[in-house]
Amino acid sequence: MSLPNFLDMYKKLIANPSVSAIDRSLDLSNKAVIDELANWCRELDFEVEITELTHSPGKFNLLARREPLDKNLTEGGLMLAGHTDTVPFDDTRWNSDPFELTEKDNKLFGLGSIDMKGFFAFVLNAIRQLEHSQQSTPLMILATADEETTMAGAQQVAQHASLKPKYCVIGEPTDMVPVFTHKGHMSSAIRITGRSGHSSDPERGLNAIEIMQQVITQVLQLKEELKNKYSVEHFAVPHPTLNLGHIHGGDNANRICGCCELHIDIRPLPGLSIVELEQMLLTALKPINEQYPGSVDVIDLHDPIPAFSGRTDSGLVKLAEKLSKQKAIAVNYCTEAPFLQQLGCETIVMGPGSIAQAHQPDEHLAMDKIKPSQEIILNLIQTCCFNKEEAS
Structure with missing residues (x-):
């Protein structure tokens, strides 16, 4: 040919x-x-x-x-x-x-x-x-x-x-x-495992959506920390970015939500290692996991780049x-x-x-x-x- x-x-x-x-x-x-x-x-x-x-x-x-x-x-x-x-x-x-x-x-x-x-x-x-x-x-x-x-x-x-x-x-x-x-790319799922139950008796369950609200607060604080701590002038967006891209949880209004999952996207700058970034995320979530033992898992959606x-x-x-x-x-x-x-x-x-x-x-x-x-x-x-x- x-x-x-x-x-x-x-x-x-x-x-x-x-x-x-x-x-x-x-x-x-x-x-x-x-x-x-x-x-x-x-x-x-x-x-x-x-x-x-x-x-x-x-x-x-x-x-x-x-x-x-x-x-x-x-x-x-x-x-x-x-x-x-x-x-x-x-x-x-x-x-x-x-x-x-x-x-x-x-x-x-x-x-x-x-x-x-x-x-x-x-x-x-x-x-x-x-x-x-x-x-x-x-x-x-x-x-x-x-x-x-x-x-x-x-x-x-x-x-x-x-x-x-x-x-x-x-x-x-x-x-x-x-x-x-x-920049690099890191996509993670933060999964909250609670305990489902009837909405009429909240104390018999553990609402994963309510725990997720605390997680989001911590993640947004991490977003600001990354923005304020790291910067490289070559980039049009000079700091690392963190995006809350997807969330889902629960199945019905009258059930206590037993599971909720948030997907986030982080774009690290050169000089900010994946290992360091992963540790920062785990540190941010540590107080919640201590308050609700075993309830918070962080899972890579793909190998970080x-x-x-x-x-x-x-x-x-x-x-x-x-x-x-x-x-x-x-x-x-x-x-x-x-x-x-x-x-x-x-x-x-x-x-x-x-x-x-x-x-x-x-x-x-x-x-x-x-x-x-x-x-x-x-x-x-x-x-x-x-x-x-x-x-x-």
Whole structure:
């Protein structure tokens, strides 16, 4: 087979559903996307390694490597990384088929068009323009699974013993603005177990909703403590955030509520460890658990994701700023960067499309951004891997 053109690659990637969801009824394998990428990478002389996730059967990572033809040039290199899964979708809110790349109003619509299957079309289209014989350092393409849920794919890659790129660029949608640092993500359920009973005799029960009211008071105090104690000026929201996102409990007005559960979302800054944050939450709830022994449980809704911290003076950041003509920024959302950074590589987040479109109905890429985004990606690969002046 021959490598399809840019738009055909885009279409094929969008056409293969690869939804990642905690709800198993919505969760899908990403194998079809991985197989498509594997075939295209082989067309460009890459050696391809496909690995099933240890703890997520049916989910796969792809690592494609292409070494320089000069076997003495095998150190360092560039890894271009992205995830193959998408969020779930509500087709009643889409104006087109989420799995059919649709061109309208100078935009390309489709689930994953910018978050972030489309990035692979940009990367492969750039590499096809470069002569393998001129390659001077290793070039790698990483495609991961389950970024939108557990980030299990990236966490497994971080343990890869022989993967040691010098640079890593994660192609999340940043409008090609380099991102050098971002916050982490911690989602927790606070579950109150009371004792149900008839509402006519409150003393015979233990009302979980009433205990939850005390929990919320403590959690809101923690929110203020985080806001007042920690700050990093690079971020548009300079402090850690804490959001009360979901609550449910009880079953009827005339029954004492026996169970109530609150889901919270915390976004820690670089420098605030997950362990420290978890301890702060437990400390805040300790007086309530002492008053009502065994009534308060804190449960991770997913493995916490640490913040990502890079340096504005790194060679890769400086190169990305030069090519994009944009200063590197900090963002409030999180990516696979803290895990891939564990490989020992300089790491940034930079890719085509706007984050404002991510996780939205009618997700799309503005077509007038294709040419400038493609040029930056091509120049990045050339500079790092094809005898141009390398980032230092």
